Amino acid sequence: GLELLAKKGKDGTITAEEMAGGTFTISNGGIFGSLLGTPIINVPQSAILGMHAIVNRPVVVGDNIVARPMMYLALTYDHRLIDGREAVTFLKRIKSEIEDPRRLLPVSYTHLRAHETGRNLVCRLLLEKKKK
DSSP: OHHHHHHHHHHTOOOHHHHTTOSEEEEEGGGGTOOOOOOOOOTTOSEEEEEOOOEEEEEEETTEEEEEEEOOEEEEEOTTTSOHHHHHHHHHHHHHHHHOGGGGSOGGGTTSOTTOOHHHHHHHHHHHHHHO
């Protein structure tokens, strides 16, 4: 099942045949340092989301230019199957969830600090769970 495929993917033993037939892919070129790119759809998939490296970039905040961590996302989709409005709505939702991963958690975690990054949040939650 899915757990076996996930394990094979992590171990690097998954075959092309085992990955065939998917309809959506998430490509994480950021782990290789990719800053921006356009992922290509593999048949029979309908879309692919490319996630790129997080790097500090200059951003205007008020009247100041400050460094902020930024990541580019790229969504390539088959326009015969997916309308542009739905694709952009999906991409905006992904952006929103990445900017504040607390939105992915159950309501019982609303006490989490707004400034925590996703990685810090996960580490803190795991430490809290270990203490219990």
